[in-house]
Amino acid sequence: MIRQECFRGKNILITGGQGFIGSSLAIKLTEFGSKVTLLDAMVDGHGGNIFNAEPVKDKVKVIHEDVRNVGIMNDIVRDKDYIFHLAGQNDHVLSLSDPFPDIDINIKGSAVLLEACKKYNKKAKLVYTGTRGEYGKAAKLPVDENAPMNPKGIYELSSLTVQKMFKIYNDNHGVRSVTLRLTNIYGERAQMKHDRFGVANWFIRLALDNATIKVFGDGSILRDFLYVEDTVNAILMCAQCDEAYGEIFNVGNDEPSSFLELAKTVVAVAGTGRWEFASFSPDRAAQEPGDFYSDINKIKRTTGWKPVTDLKTGLKRTVEYYRKHKSHYW
Ligand SMILES: NC(=O)c1ccc[n+]([C@@H]2O[C@H](COP(=O)([O-])OP(=O)(O)OC[C@H]3O[C@@H](n4cnc5c(N)ncnc54)[C@H](O)[C@@H]3O)[C@@H](O)[C@H]2O)c1
Numbered sequence: 001m002i003r004q005e006c007f008r009g010k011n012i013l014i015t016g017g018q019g020f021i022g023s024s025l026a027i028k029l030t031e032f033g034s035k036v037t038l039l040d041a042m043v044d045g046h047g048g049n050i051f052n053a054e055p056v057k058d059k060v061k062v063i064h065e066d067v068r069n070v071g072i073m074n075d076i077v078r079d080k081d082y083i084f085h086l087a088g089q090n091d092h093v094l095s096l097s098d099p100f101p102d103i104d105i106n107i108k109g110s111a112v113l114l115e116a117c118k119k120y121n122k123k124a125k126l127v128y129t130g131t132r133g134e135y136g137k138a139a140k141l142p143v144d145e146n147a148p149m150n151p152k153g154i155y156e157l158s159s160l161t162v163q164k165m166f167k168i169y170n171d172n173h174g175v176r177s178v179t180l181r182l183t184n185i186y187g188e189r190a191q192m193k194h195d196r197f198g199v200a201n202w203f204i205r206l207a208l209d210n211a212t213i214k215v216f217g218d219g220s221i222l223r224d225f226l227y228v229e230d231t232v233n234a235i236l237m238c239a240q241c242d243e244a245y246g247e248i249f250n251v252g253n254d255e256p257s258s259f260l261e262l263a264k265t266v267v268a269v270a271g272t273g274r275w276e277f278a279s280f281s282p283d284r285a286a287q288e289p290g291d292f293y294s295d296i297n298k299i300k301r302t303t304g305w306k307p308v309t310d311l312k313t314g315l316k317r318t319v320e321y322y323r324k325h326k327s328h329y330w
Contacts, residue, residue: 001304002233006240008033013080015039015067015113016048016087017060020190020198021129021182023052025084025232030056039076041066043105045091047191047198051328067109073116082239083126085113092133092155092287093196099154106158110165117175126177127239128166130159132252134181137289142224144295145181145248152287163248176245178238183252183294187228187314188321192329199259200225203266204318207273208326214278216288219260224253224293227314230307237305244302252294253307262311269315 007029014029016022017038026036038060042048053060065072067087077083087109089101110128117124134157135143136150151157169175186200195202206213234251238244257265263275280288300306322329 002032002236003240004032007082007236010034010081011079012036013039013076013083015083015085018042018049018052018062019047019086020052020187021185021228021231021235022084022086023049023189024187024228025086025235026053026060027056028232028236030059037061037063037076037080039063039065039067040087043089045094045194045196046089047189049189049191049328051325052189068105068112070112070116073112074120077113077116077121077124080121080124083113083117083124084235084239085110085126085128089158090131090155091196092153093283095153095155096283096286102154102158106155107161107165110162114165114169114175118169118173122174124175125239125245126166126175127235128162128177128179129235130163130179130181131156132181132183132250132292132294133289134160134163135289135292138292141291142254142293142295143250145250145298152289167246167248170246178244179248180235180238180251181248181294182231183224183226183250183292185226185228185231187318189228192322200262200266200315201318203263204270204315204322205330207266207270208319208322210272213263213266213273213275215259215263215275216278216280216284219263219277220258221288222256222258222291222293223262224256225262225311226251226253226307227309230309234299234303234305237303238299241303247298247302249299249302250294250296251299252296254293254296255310256293257311265312265315266319269312270319
């Protein structure tokens with residue numbers, strides 16, 4: 001359970017706060033009475049969308065700035081109780097052709113934040129959202145936090161590097177943090193303009209456009225898709241848990257689904273669109289780790305969090321949201 005009193009009246013910074021997960025987190029924290037600041041550079045092709053924070057627009061402070069801006073970051077961290085670091089280059093297809101945004105935004109941007117906290121605010125508690133892609137192909141299933149780390153691309157490598165940086169600042173510089181490895185997240189407020197990241201949401205877009213969803217291979221690859229509200233709860237339950245600091249947690253779902261099941265459920269829930277099998281493109285094949293689902297026993301044991309939204313329910317809510325607010329996302 002989230003202990004709302006941990007966040008009530010607290011000063012909170014969410015980097016990447018106009019994006020998918022960041023804005024969902026902001027809405028929940030605002031319900032709890034937190035004083036929330038969103039920092040977002042509104043990077044092209046990413047999930048930053050002014051409409052995402054519409055329900056709380058009069059309650060949050062919004063700063064359109066870059067996490068790499070040392071002056072801004074040194075200033076903005078000073079009075080914060082919690083900092084959720086979600087700003088990042090997360091286009092893993094882009095990182096195949098250009099590794100520099102990952103290095104610059106993810107690694108340098110995180111270093112700027114950590115240095116700012118080291119110099120100006122060691123009382124802030126930080127949470128970083130890395131990716132399950134840090135593991136690469138699963139050596140065995142489900143994948144726990146001690147599994148070998150073999151990232152398949154520069155995006156995933158940058159996430160692993162940032163995770164280690166947070167750990168160094170936690171252990172050596174007194175900047176406390178929890179770091180997470182998120183699985184594939186879907187739900188309301190994700191970008192719907194392209195298919196370079198966010199596969200479950202992209203399936204929804206195709207169904208709502210009455211188009212055909214391409215299911216690569218035979219569709220049997222398993223993934224532990226997780227609904228955004230469960231993800232936000234995981235982030236907050238880690239932030240409120242003293243024992244979580246200095247630790248790494250998988251945030252996933254112990255009920256994996258196949259891509260075929262995902263496609264069929266999306267089409268059934270939307271009542272429009274269709275699906276068909278297709279061959280992997282070379283880019284997709286290069287990045288596809290095969291079956292992956294997370295072992296989430298550590299986060300369950302330590303924080304009490306567990307996912308509660310099944311795939312059909314999460315997809316239903318997501319479809320309803322985009323039907324209503326399509327004009328802001330298409
Ligand atoms: N959504 C997922 O399935 C998933 C899975 C694993 C990890 N993650 C990680 O979680 C974080 C949030 O993901 P999301 O899905 O909400 O993505 P998103 O693209 O919706 O949000 C990220 C936000 O960061 C902002 N941003 C990018 N570079 C910035 C910079 N230099 N300065 C300030 N803002 C910047 C973007 O404008 C965007 O609004 C990312 O770091 C992502 O890599 C997401």
